[in-house]
Amino acid sequence: MKNSIALLLCTLLVFVHGGLVMGAGTKDGSEQWGYVQVRPKAHMFWWHYKSPYRVDDPSKPWPIILWLQGGPGASGVGIGNFQEIGPLDNFLNPRNSTWLKKADLLFVDNPVGTGYSFVEDDNAYVRTDEEAATDLTTLLRKLFNKNEQLQKSPLYVVAESYGGKYAVTLGLSIVKAMKAGHSKLKFGGVALGDSWISPQDYVFSWGPLLKDLSRLDNNGLAESKRLSGQIEAGQFVNATDTWGDLENAIVLGSNSVDFYNFMLDSANDPLESTATSLQSLKAAASSQKYSTYLGTTQKFTPGGDGDVRTLMNGAIKAKLKIIPENVRWGSQSGNVFAALSGDFMKPRINEVDELLKNGVNVTVYNGQVDLICATKGTEAWVEKLKWEGLKTFFSLDREPLYCEDDTVTTKGFVRSYKNLHFYWILGAGHFSESGQPSTSRFTSVYFDFNQPRKWKLMKNFINLLLCFLLVLVIYGGVVMGVGTKDGSEQWGYVQVRPKAHMFWWHYKSPYRVDDPSKPWPIILWLQGGPGGSGTGFGNFREVGPLDNFLNPRNSTWLKKADLLFVVSPSFPTRYSYVEDDNAYVKTDEAAAADLTTLLRKLFNKNEQLQKSPLYVVGDSYGGKFAVTLGLSVVKAIKTGHLKLKFGGVALGDSWISPQDYAFYFRVAQKIKQQIEAGKFVNATDSWADLEEVIFWGSNSVDFYNFMLDSTNDSSPATVTSLQSSKAAASFRKYSTYLGNSHRFAPGGSGDLDTLMDVAIRAKLKIIPKNVDQLLKNGVNVTVYNGQVDLICSTKGTEAWVEKLKWGGLKGFLSLDRKPLYCEDDTTTTKGFVRSYKNLHFYWILGAGHYVPVDQPCVSLQMIGDITQSPN
Structure with missing residues (x-):
């Protein structure tokens, strides 16, 4: 040992x-x-x-x-x-x-x-x-x-x-x-x-405090008022410079009072670096003034x-x-x-x-x-x-x-x-x-620091850090992180393009059943946003083996399939990252190309993975990724560039047709016209305006569950940031975007402005034609929607489905829906389903935007049906 x-x-x-x-x-x-x-x-x-x-x-x-x-x-x-x-x-x-x-x-x-x-x-x-x-x-x-x-x-x-x-x-x-x-x-x-x-309160306290101590006259008070004007105007850089000037005036007016102990002159302070350096010219600003800044780095120990x-x-x-x-x-x-x-x-x-x-x-x-x-x-x-x-x-x-x-x-x-x-x-x-x-x-x-002072020898050394070596394979594009010892989890990076690195995390199901007639499936989970983290939000908040308190999730989708989480598009602070701002994806198609590259790297040389059918499940904006990826996968399989069994796509409360979801109030007509004219950036701005109208007009309805006020939603991702002005555009509006995981993410703030600048044009493009292409190619397409979702409402989803040009649509719409129950309880209706050929629609009752969270039991049954899981 x-x-x-x-x-x-x-x-x-x-x-x-x-x-x-x-x-x-x-x-x-x-x-x-x-x-x-x-x-x-x-x-x-x-x-x-x-x-x-x-x-x-x-x-x-x-x-x-x-x-x-x-x-x-x-x-x-x-x-x-x-x-x-x-x-x-x-x-x-x-x-x-x-x-x-x-x-x-x-x-x-x-x-x-x-x-x-x-x-x-x-x-x-x-x-x-x-x-x-x-x-x-x-x-x-x-x-x-x-x-x-x-x-x-x-x-x-x-x-x-x-x-x-x-x-x-x-x-x-x-x-x-x-x-x-x-x-x-x-x-x-x-x-x-x-x-x-x-800073304003401290600066304003200096003059009166030193005046009361007879260390300063009214000159310092006047300087405080001048600084106040700059701070109130929001000129923070100028205020920082003026703060230095004010310190200098106080040093001179008080005959060098010590800024760290007003009972002393600076010359009597054991601190070597004092405010006296502020007598230096402004040209010497940063380095010389720094010696006076809070948390000085010079001599400190009294008498030392x-x-x-x-x-x-x-x-x-x-x-x-x-x-x-x-x-x-x-x-x-x-x-x-x-x-x-x-x-x-x-x-x-x-x-x-x-x-x-x-x-x-x-x-x-x-x-x-x-x-x-x-x-x-x-x-x-x-x-x-x-x-x-x-x-x-x-x-x-x-x-x-x-x-x-x-x-x-x-x-x-x-x-x-x-x-x-x-x-x-x-x-x-x-x-x-x-x-x-x-x-x-x-x-x-x-x-609770007040513990008894008693030493107890540690019996086992704590392994503070995960000690594993990640190897970057430059030309292969994969950074392999071996994973858990038992092989139940694997993770790593794929370099999908130069300077663009996508993170993936694969869970092998402990519930796997080997049935030649029903191969065990793999679910690729795509989070919304754009910029939401599947490895974080989808994994720990929705369908992974552990919840965000690291407790086992009884309704984990691992009971029906293996799970593959990715962070797409390449995005900082959520593990995937780019080394150059030019490497951000600018369209859904570019995101699909990156995802196809990742799948090729993972599947093409892994015969075990190739045996399992892959089902792409998109959540919120992730639905747009799912349909474009689906088409990309179909093409790659046909050309022999991708070796996998494609099971189909599932679109969960997905932002497929923004026009249909936003069709409320008069502003919606303006959005429709902007979308039809191809003015997607303008439409995005108008969409945010519409959300603000709804927010105020409804007295703060929750966009993720219209049965609640936003303040009562347990999900922190709300539209409350719409109270901000349009001037706060990219960053603050992002927190209202579909499938928002930003407020769940570690650090809470990444370089979102850059992502939104390049991704925003794709935000409001209409995708039903891509769904039509998938159906035409025989791909299984499943749509599911939460009953009380507003942001991607069931009404909006039904509207874009009815616009499909697929040849089987009339037959689909003519069928009765079948009720859904949870396990053995046949008294409580949990939802409905309608299926015809390769189109399937699930209506999930009592669920908002995040169906797996709100109705875990029926959603688990649903994903088992979608993937034809043998379990």
Whole structure:
């Protein structure tokens, strides 16, 4: 066992296109570190400490703290670790107040370019807090999703200074990813320490606060008002520059007050980097001003002379061994700040509100004598929250805090109500963890960090990372990820075109029945969107073996067939990806060509797969992919380029004829005319306008289940974003698109604008003629629709079916429907079916847009009939 552990620790992990670059650690497993490639050419460094104080208590799982440093561009691995809460200080002496006494610690250098993290291309720097959250979500997914031991520990995101903005955006991304089943972790909450949540409130607090302290006259107040105008106008980049000018005015007007402790002059602060550098000319802006930014990287330990930069580029880099030779700790930090300058002054109060609304524990703590993120400013933005519990929160008395057995000296106060907690830390400046190390640990009370300090030796080493080697076969186009040991699951990439990589995931059914007369089928699931993830949404939310809580799904379609999930079209953040924006698909036909390439790579040299008939099931917009793919498969089979048995296509609540689905109110006539004129982009805009009319006119009907208001739908994918203006076009409208999985996806924000720019023209094209072609070629076509779906209503589906020119249509429409029941219950009608030759239509009662979710029993029976499953 010891040898295998040592071998694993020393293993070099290579994950060519999506993940772990390398990992290492100490021999005893108490520390592990490595890189995650969060995006092409963007590498994020992490360092995980396992606590020697860990106590195994099933009622209180041992927590993990993810520490996010400020800046932007300051290093959590360096500053947060060695200067604030890690096991050693910046002289490498043990820290008595280390937070390891309460939890495991996970430090990251975030965003990419910070600390040891690095980018290979300047275009890879993040430019918004949301992009940073997406990268962090990717890192957490790579670390947690395959590590059951980590999944047992609740994760608490603790942030300092600008890191608070990362924390709240990451918190929302985690919530969305967990709902989508893409993130396998327990989310404990977020803690915002002296955090730059509302720049306006902090800047406005400086003048009055320093005026009351006799450190400033009215000149600083005037500068605050000037900055206010720029922030209110939304000129965030200009506001960032003006913020620097204001700091300079305060430095001069106050005779160099310390921005991290207003009780000191900057010259008396143990921090080497101070606001005095703001006396420099604006021409020196980014690099010189950065030294004053929140989360400074310079000398810190009171009375010390330790230089963290020297430490990190010397002894620590030598210890870690895996840092590339050309990477110097902090060398790209200035670029990180410059890239985020447009977001620097943007407030994140709404994100805090969203976290509270979602039931996430939010803790705010602030140092009494901090100026840069003054307590007065923090209280101001907290008072702006729209959270329903805020009034009661403020009505409560604060409780005093003491340090250990000293009940004489007040160290702070705390107020808590439901999931909002506020700590006032007396005597502390911007860095509460160092200014009041004992009191700062009180913030862990509501995180259940307060575990007994008892060491228990781990019997088995935790395998933190999946240790498998993915091999890119350049000319074959397949990146093979071997899969599970028993062969029940396989996954990998196919390079469908140069710089375009499609991810697939194949589940072999444990219910397989070998019947020569009825070969066991394979279902290829195509999600909607466009851009929705079949591997995520279709798999974990609808038909896969596990739900998004990782519980077994009794109604999994594996009971009737093997399942093959893909992410199409090639799309970032959902595993499939492109290396060049020009590689995005622009039409449904291009998407079908990519999918045909994938099928050719998977089937042509696999005789076992060739024995099983393939059924293509399209959900929502995925139905458009399904019919174009169906025609492509037929052609490829006829020319001998594709070796598979084609069973047919099934179109589930599918966006086949937008004109028929949108035919409501007067706006619909305009959409019809635009579609007929080939003005598909205009029609898409009008379609969004129509949804907004319906949304307001119906008092927020749910587009995925018209029996509900949108606020009552358990599916987060709603049309509420239509309250936004047309100016918010591509990104925000996307959240209303059919089969929306974006709000379920990890990180919650990908490069959707680019995808929609190139895919939008195909959005509203009419497809019934493609269905006609499939029927003419003898392909089995199944249509199924949820009774209470609105976005792809049954009425709209019936309308486009009636427009088919197929020769058997009259015979089809003349037949009576047959009732459907679930298993042995013949008293409750679950739906109806009509079949004639190779056209089949299922009406599923009580189901909305997501039939397998709303009516799992009858949908399982339906897919068994469609695929002629022997089970």
